[in-house]
Amino acid sequence: MSNMKRLKSGVYYAQLAVPVELQSIFNAKMVSRSLRTKEARKAKEALPDVLKEWHRSFEAARREGKAVKIFSNDRQHLREMTAEDKAVAVWQHYQNTLQKDEDKRRAMPTASQIQAEEERLWRRIEKVEIHSGDFIGMINAHADLEIMLRARGDDTNYRTRRLAAQKRNLISGETKLIERDVDSFILKHRLLVDKGTDEYRDLCELITRSEIEGLERTVERDRGDYTGSPKDPIVRPVAGTIAEAAAQGEGIMELFATYARENPNQIKPDTLAQARRDVGLFAEHVGSTFPVHQIDKKAVREWKALLLQYPVKASEIKAFEGMKLAQIIKHNETVKKPAISTTTVNRYLSGFSAFCTWLTNHGYLTQNPASDMFLKKSKEKTTKPFTVDQMNKLFQSPFFTGCQDSEAPRFWSKPGNVQIRDHRFWVPLIMLFSGARPAEIAQLSVADVREEHGHWILHVTTEGEEGKSVKTDGSMRVVPVHPELVKLGLLDYHAAAKQSGDTRLFPLAERNERGQMMAGFSRDFPRYLTKIGLKDGRGLSLYSFRHGVADALRRAGYLDEQFGFILGHVAGSMTQRYGTLPQGMLEQRVELVKAIAYPDLKLDHLQPQ
DSSP states (O other), X not given: OTTEEEOTTSOEEEEEEOOGGGHHXXXXXXXXXXXXXXXXXXXXXXXXXXXXXXXXXXXXXHHHSSOSSOOTXXXXXXXXXXXXXXXXXXXXXXXXXXXXXXXXXHHSOOHHHHHHHHHHHHHHHHTTSXXXXXXXXXXXXXXXXXXXXXXXHHHHHXXXXXXXXXXXXXXXXXXXXXXXXXXXXXXXXXXXXXXXXXXXXXXXHHHHHXXXXXXXXXXXXXXXXXXXXXXXXXXXXXXXXXXXXXXXXXXXXXXXXXXXXXXXTOOXXXXXXXXXXXXXXXXXXXXXXXXXXXXXXXXXXXXHHHHTTOBTTGGGOGXXXXXXXXXXXXXXXXXXXOXXXXXXXXXXXXXXXXXXXXXXXXXXXSSOTTTTOOOOOOSSOSSOOOOHHHHHHHHTSHHHHOXXXXXXXXXXXXXXXXXXXXXXXXXXXXXXXXXXXXXXXHTOBGGGEEEETTEEEEEEOSSSSTTOOOSSGGGOEEEEOOHHHHHTXXXXXXHHHHHTTOSBSSTTOOBOTTOOBTHHHHHHHHHHHHHTXXXXXXXXXXXXXXXXXXXXXXXXXXOHHHHGGGGTOSOOOHHHHHTOOOHHHHHHHHHHHXXXXXXXXXXXXXXXX
């Protein structure tokens, strides 16, 4: 029964999760299809056949390596129809009816064209190219002239008969004549409207009324009257030229696609993809046909109010599948998942605000409605450094001393004889004695760890291996290797990697589909802290080591501006990019890094035997 859901309209639909290995092929995590009934019994009867068809498609995709069948009724990313959508449908269809009439009238033969065709026919008769003895030839020769003579009359007759038929249909409730146009609008705007529902019939009625008004204008034109205007109150221009924007394809997400292609701020692909999801969530809230120029502070304020109640990782929670923003928040009153943090809300607003700045610069908006909308950050640090007692407990735990299984995170907290000595072991320790970010360490190449002027250094840079990245140009820097890391065997590990021919220091550290380095471990590490009793709520993560370095340098008497460059908090330079430092400057950094100390921290048991 988890494969069958019921819409607000009462119609049941089937849904099925796409296997993980096929999601990139079908470009969806979930497929769904209307069962076209409001009766649970009939829906249950129809469900097995739909599921079988999907499973056959999955099997075929595994064999062929591509989506063998596209689910024409796939409801991924569909939305419910709004009153605004109906208004757009009515006005667009009215305008389309008039435009088609204008196009036909322009294509109609003129009196001079008809006369020319008639003269051509007589010349052919005079030359005996056609004659009474060739009956079929005579018919064919007269056909073109006959079509031209009847064109206007036939078109007028067609429109008059269709007008009469649509008026009858409006009274009887018949929808066949208009269904093709209705289906086209629903498909184009990706609406959750099923045939046979009251909502579908309502849309058919509205568009029928729209067409009647349009046909009435064409009949008036037959009499030479082009002054007519709609008499039905539902047929009126849509405020804010929504219809024009929809017709031109300049919706919010269409404009975002242009913004993404320009990428004016040259942001990384992962950040751009995140911004696309942020703006998409706003577009889902206001509706795809919402006019861009009407995005104002009220719309952003209402969206922000919803974000403050938005559950953490809502898109990954099964209970929220297929729901929109407002529905998720409403359902969460029952599910009771925690809401996203102030920082995360500000991240949504940041991606959206950058897009609004572009809209303003390109004349779509007069000002950025998201400016001054950011939430004030709590003065209390969200990420806290580890205490020495916490670090002693952490480094004495099974993950560092020996666990049952290195692959499955659920076994990391269980004592065993499996030693984890890849990037997952080294990244926390290098962070502890350098303050570098997790991804900066994980992407280090073997060549990035080298000896300069008698001192071993870590070179955080984008140079070398393809795909390396840093947060800012100022993040590229040279950090001396701390003596404690030497004791723990980092240089021995480096030598072994170099001898084996590896170009990367940590070849098992991988990027996810969004290009994020070590995203899985960054997510699993806080969970491990919870399992071993170090973490309760927010506060501790991999970044706690980085914060600990800052505190250690302050304890040693350094001011923030004196060690900011070690953490990558300064403007970029060519020295930092290529990793060459004058000996005197390097000596100063060596002394600075040596000042990173944690009294009573015990790491001797981690040193190689």
